[in-house]
Amino acid sequence: MSSSNAAPLKPVKSTGLHIGDAAPGVAKVDPIIIADNVTRQFGGLKAVDVEHLEIPRNAITALIGPNGAGKTTLFNLLTGFDKPDTGTWVFDGKQLNGVPAFKVARMGQVRTFQLTKALGLLTVLENMKLGSQKQKGEGIFASLIKPLWNKQEEEIEERALDILARFKLDTKKDDFAASLSGGQRKLLEMARALMSQPKLVMLDEPMAGVNPALTQSLLEHILDLKVQGMSVLFVEHDMQMVRHIADWVVVMAEGRVVAEGPPEDVMQNPAVIDAYLGSHQDVDLGVVTGRIAGEITSEVEDLLEEIDAETGVEHEIEQPPVVAPEKDEDSK
Amino acid sequence: MDWGSILSNTASWLISPETIAYALAALGLAVHFGYGGLLNFGMAAFMALGAYGYAISILTFGLPWWAGIIVGCLASVVFALILGIPTLRLRADYLAITTIAAAEIVRLLFTTQVFDSVTNSADGLGNYHAGFRAANPFPEGTYGFGPWTYNENGWWVRIFGICLLAVAALLVWLLMRSPWGRVLKGIREDEDAVRALGKNVFAYKMQALMVGGVFGALGGVVFALPSAVVPSVYVTSLTFFIWTILLLGGAATVFGPLLGAVIFWVIMGFLSNVLPALASSGFLPFMSTTQAATLRYILVGLALMLIVIFRPQGILGNKKELTFVK
Numbered sequence: 266m267s268s269s270n271a272a273p274l275k276p277v278k279s280t281g282l283h284i285g286d287a288a289p290g291v292a293k294v295d296p297i298i299i300a301d302n303v304t305r306q307f308g309g310l311k312a313v314d315v316e317h318l319e320i321p322r323n324a325i326t327a328l329i330g331p332n333g334a335g336k337t338t339l340f341n342l343l344t345g346f347d348k349p350d351t352g353t354w355v356f357d358g359k360q361l362n363g364v365p366a367f368k369v370a371r372m373g374q375v376r377t378f379q380l381t382k383a384l385g386l387l388t389v390l391e392n393m394k395l396g397s398q399k400q401k402g403e404g405i406f407a408s409l410i411k412p413l414w415n416k417q418e419e420e421i422e423e424r425a426l427d428i429l430a431r432f433k434l435d436t437k438k439d440d441f442a443a444s445l446s447g448g449q450r451k452l453l454e455m456a457r458a459l460m461s462q463p464k465l466v467m468l469d470e471p472m473a474g475v476n477p478a479l480t481q482s483l484l485e486h487i488l489d490l491k492v493q494g495m496s497v498l499f500v501e502h503d504m505q506m507v508r509h510i511a512d513w514v515v516v517m518a519e520g521r522v523v524a525e526g527p528p529e530d531v532m533q534n535p536a537v538i539d540a541y542l543g544s545h546q547d548v549d550l551g552v553v554t555g556r557i558a559g560e561i562t563s564e565v566e567d568l569l570e571e572i573d574a575e576t577g578v579e580h581e582i583e584q585p586p587v588v589a590p591e592k593d594e595d596s597k
Numbered sequence: 598m599d600w601g602s603i604l605s606n607t608a609s610w611l612i613s614p615e616t617i618a619y620a621l622a623a624l625g626l627a628v629h630f631g632y633g634g635l636l637n638f639g640m641a642a643f644m645a646l647g648a649y650g651y652a653i654s655i656l657t658f659g660l661p662w663w664a665g666i667i668v669g670c671l672a673s674v675v676f677a678l679i680l681g682i683p684t685l686r687l688r689a690d691y692l693a694i695t696t697i698a699a700a701e702i703v704r705l706l707f708t709t710q711v712f713d714s715v716t717n718s719a720d721g722l723g724n725y726h727a728g729f730r731a732a733n734p735f736p737e738g739t740y741g742f743g744p745w746t747y748n749e750n751g752w753w754v755r756i757f758g759i760c761l762l763a764v765a766a767l768l769v770w771l772l773m774r775s776p777w778g779r780v781l782k783g784i785r786e787d788e789d790a791v792r793a794l795g796k797n798v799f800a801y802k803m804q805a806l807m808v809g810g811v812f813g814a815l816g817g818v819v820f821a822l823p824s825a826v827v828p829s830v831y832v833t834s835l836t837f838f839i840w841t842i843l844l845l846g847g848a849a850t851v852f853g854p855l856l857g858a859v860i861f862w863v864i865m866g867f868l869s870n871v872l873p874a875l876a877s878s879g880f881l882p883f884m885s886t887t888q889a890a891t892l893r894y895i896l897v898g899l900a901l902m903l904i905v906i907f908r909p910q911g912i913l914g915n916k917k918e919l920t921f922v923k
């Protein structure tokens with residue numbers, strides 16, 4: 266971490282965010298988003314069915330849940346990239362349902378995408394500058410006269426270089442974004458979102474595909490956002506990180522909010538363990554499937570019995586032949 | 598074979614009104630496709646609207662020649678609006694399909710008997726030159742040297758066209774170095790990402806469609822200035838010649854369309870002279886001279902394929918970009 270001195274290694278957790286018991290839909294002391302009755306149906310599947318949800322201001326909120334829980338769909342709805350079947354929500358005191366995506370972003374609610382969207386044939390620096398709001402030179406007539414926007418452009422460039430340095434992308438500023446690695450693109454997308462000086466940053470799996478060392482600095486960036494007064498809502502599958510930085514955790518399963526609360530409490534919640542962590546979180550699935558040689562513990566036997574009971578197939582437990590662990594198919 | 602006349606005929610294409618007109622239209626397409634990623638396959642319609650807007654304003658409404666040019670441009674702006682409102686919100690390929698269809702509708706409207714009193718249907722319009730020629734600053738006479746010897750009207754059309762082209766190229770350059778151009782290029786790469794950054798993507802695409810459309814209309818005007826407006830010119834193959842020029846020169850460049858147009862017409866001019874000459878001197882057996890002249894269209898098609906396969910970024914395109922072509 267170079268320029269930001271504010272991010273401590275031990276995150277300062279915000280507490281006392283909610284009013285009353287931490288149950289799904291609990292009211293917050295100072296919510297930045299209040300959503301009511303938001304539903305989105307895809308054919309027969311109710312991808313999102315949120316009765317009431319409040320996201321606290323100036324805090325880091327993690328949105329977790331199994332694959333297909335509706336996290337990305339909820340992101341899309343809240344940011345205007347998708348239209349809900351029903352529902353209303355308020356962002357920072359303004360009614361936002363039906364507002365187009367670009368206006369949502371202008372109001373200060375900026376998102377990133379699960380499938381990274383780097384603008385390939387623009388340079389890294391151009392990507393960054395694009396994130397800046399209220400640019401005079403973005404009007405078609407003003408764009409023709411450089412003196413009108415030149416000064417602002419210089420300020421934007423300065424700010425862009427500053428953020429790039431923090432994300433360790435400054436050496437790449439003149440490269441096409443298409444030449445960045447997958448993890449670097451994640452960083453660029455987040456840095457670009459910050460260029461718009463948002464009030465709420467919504468990050469869809471910002472850590473996916475980023476190496477451990479960078480993950481650490483990414484975490485610090487996210488913590489830093491809070492220090493700077495922003496609110497963060499992020500989707501993440503790595504419980505370790507959620508535990509580490511989140512002030513508040515919202516758990517979704519099958520489109521509904523099944524639990525919310527401070528991270529330590531939520532991880533103990535039986536509904537969460539059942540829906541997400543799974544009751545057999547200590548078992549190596551490789552051992553269960555026989556792909557990796559390993560000790561058949563009583564837990565493995567339990568799980569196998571459960572699977573058999575569900576599928577109705579007889580399964581003999583036998584010591585699998587000892588094979589070298591296979592290489593993971595493709596980790597990119 | 599008379600090589601002297603072949604080469605001289607070829608050289609004259611360098612600054613022919615056709616070359617200038619195609620360069621203007623290709624510049625418009627560069628704004629649409631090269632910078633904005635808009636798949637416009639209806640450039641012929643924008644050109645037709647420019648040409649007819651010019652001719653009809655003068656012949657039917659008695660407007661001065663410069664007002665005719667403005668009317669032609671306005672017509673293409675309205676066409677861009679009509680085309681863009683329903684399609685620009687959809688995926689890029691829908692625009693492609695719609696523009697082909699819309700361009701045919703425009704051509705058929707100019708061809709049909711229904712508006713015969715205004716459009717003169719299939720015969721087209723002519724004899725609208727008086728106003729433009731009266732504004733000619735060049736004194737009467739024949740000037741120039743070698744293959745570039747024209748009378749005062751020939752020069753006036755060419756100089757006027759080149760000025761229009763220079764202004765258009767300057768505008769494109771100014772636009773594309775600005776933050777406006779940055780947004781447009783961003784939209785070409787991924788419009789959702791640009792939307793997420795608070796830019797009104799629809800408005801930018803509409804502006805790009807209009808700007809490029811106006812250049813197309815100006816191309817139509819320059820094409821019409823020295824000759825006549827005939828509906829059978831504005832067929833789909835005209836659109837594809839413009840595409841060939843754009844891809845030849847380099848889609849996301851300012852000078853690519855100009856270079857592409859010059860190369861295209863010089864080669865076309867050369868082939869139209871040399872192929873019949875070869876046929877008549879017996880070098881191309883099984884072919885009459887007329888057949889030999891049409892052979893050039895086959896060669897243009899072949900050239901388009903070869904460019905796209907071997908140099909998709911065009912002559913002036915950035916080699917580095919090619920590495921990342923999806």
Ligand SMILES: Nc1ncnc2c1ncn2[C@@H]1O[C@H](COP(=O)(O)OP(=O)(O)OP(=O)(O)O)[C@@H](O)[C@H]1O
Pocket residue numbers: 307310312330331332333334335336337338339379
């Ligand atoms: N455009 C769509 N059309 C049809 N079904 C969709 C669409 N988008 C999402 N779904 C479905 O909605 C459900 C929720 O998807 P979503 O992408 O929101 O999950 P997620 O919680 O983000 O999962 P992950 O953790 O894997 O990213 C899934 O079952 C998915 O198949």
Ligand SMILES: [Mg+2]
Pocket residue numbers: 336337338379469
């Ligand atoms: Mg998702």
